[in-house]
Amino acid sequence: MSTPEENALTIRAAAEVFVPGSPHDPTPGAADVHAELFISHYLDFLIPGLATGLPDLLNELSAATFDGRTFVDLSPDERLTILDQLSTHDVEQLRELPLVLGLLSIASVYGEWTGQDAEGALTRRPLGWQLTGFDGPSRGRRKLLRRPEH
């Protein structure tokens, strides 16, 4: 049985497979924004307890495949091997979990969550917009509008 801190680190390690940050990539990624908070919230929203159960499952698969090592101890490529194993798991309902993890991991960095306060108000520029140069929502792109005739 893992501690809440260990579970969080396992989910963070999974998120790094999709959007790596320091030290695996030169720009910030999932670990740098503590993506595990965002991901765990939605895992438990979908199925209460999933944010605990999924790390246990990843660790079980890791131990069986890589000589007893935990998921966090694996290299990025080895973690990917485990996620690929999960996507072909004998239990049909588990095969979707890598897709859900991928969606949430990518959203944790390229969605707006990192720019929002607890009430959802956008109070700063999200990391994803900084990484991509996106300007954010607009109430009009003047250069593409028609010129007044007068």
Next chain:
Amino acid sequence: MATKTNMPDVLIVGAGGTGAVMAKELAEAGLGVVVLEAGPWHDPQREFNGLEWDMFNPFDSLFRWGPLDRTKTPWPRVRDGIGLLFQTPGVGGNTLHYGANHPRAYMDSIETDWPFRYRDLVPYYYKVEETLPVQVPEIAATKDELFIKGCEAIGIGHVAGPDIRTSGWRMQPNAILPIAEDANPLVYPNTDGCVQCGECIVGCRNAEGAPLERTAKRSTNVSYAPLALKTKRCEFRTGVFVTQIVTEENEGTLRARAVQYREADGSLKEQEARVIVMACGPVETPRLWLSSGLPDNGHVGKYFTTHWFDYITGVFPHEVNMFEGQTSMVRAEFPGYGFFESQGAGPLTFALATSMGPKAVTGEGPWALSGRTWGSALKRRMEAYRRTLMLVVCVDDDGLAESSVSLAPGVADENNPAPLVRYRASDQTIRRRDWLSRRAAEVLIGAGADPDSIHRADAPASTVHQHGTMRMGFDPSRSIVDPNGEAHGVAHLFICDTSIFPNGIGGPNPTLTAQAVATMISERIVARYFAE
């Protein structure tokens, strides 16, 4: 025990892309109409915030498919061979979330499989195009100019619309108000129309301060539904979920008599009507049919088509800014294969659409990268976001019996058994998709994209476009509704959504054709059951 309420002439299940059209047409014809809609009637000015995650994540967003109370989990759906299911509750349905591209069907696709001729549809096309309205933009954004440049560079010439039988590029017929004039401040009524914000698929809320009916993108919540209300003969009941079509048998004839629906508080009610119209889409219509125990000739839920999208991207040495301008303002038609178009998107949509493909891509072509891109490869592609042009490929996919919607064993929400949505592609569909993807990649290179940057997503099938499952036809043993949209074997019950499409109309975006067919069916309902 369900409570009964007063009887309208027509009851419509679903206020999305076609239900709202039907409501307007029937109410204007003088009938009393009630529309039952699972979601709310949104106020775009107040509720839409332009943020991708808040607006359409599949878990708790404004457009997610689930109970009105978004602290509750979404309704479960079982998928097999398909990625994301796009179902949007609310007046407007999936048109809240679409790009508003409104081309007509490819002419030969109607002539081949439909129980009427293309020319029979044309008057209804005109009517919808005038009502929304539909028009081509007179200004192109950078992404669209590059698309045209790429087409011309590889010999794809211009083709005139709106009736398409030959290949070529053309400006996109969009259900979007004319492009607005610049003004200061950029607020209604100083400015009125499309402000080119690039947020069509996020949920249009512009021009800022505009009344509902002047919202630029013509989702049915801002176009047809207000017109239906204006007649004062139409009532929209929102936040209610229809759980059963209630029938009665009289002298060996089955007829629809009422629907049973669940209020937001969980209570069940029954609503009688002289005619009932199902407008719930190709997933929910067969689900409701099967959950109601209506007759199944072995074809209910079969022949599901999705245009199995793909996404081809290329990076340019200069800025493209795909987020500027209407989501798509230009397209290339290839009857017999499908089409592709320019596609704008915010960073999250772009990342998800292009990165979730398989490990090994199918088909060979002029792409340097293909399939899933996770890890540092995704981050490098995202760093080039402002210099990237994305094209979306929509294939003319074959409707197979194995591609279907059925009831999932052992999975249910509070309303009914959950649908099991299964998609399979024929070899011909795969070949057509590979061909279109190669052409799209060539367009990108022709427009000046770095050949080493071309990426093919080979995305899993989704239900952005969805058709079939309750096909229209003459033969009651092989189709579900007749050419008037009325169910074979269940009198007084009609279907008007894209589930009745006998094919995927050749690949083009289905909304205009669906709305034209709904307009046609509304006339048939009046003639059959309400003629003087």
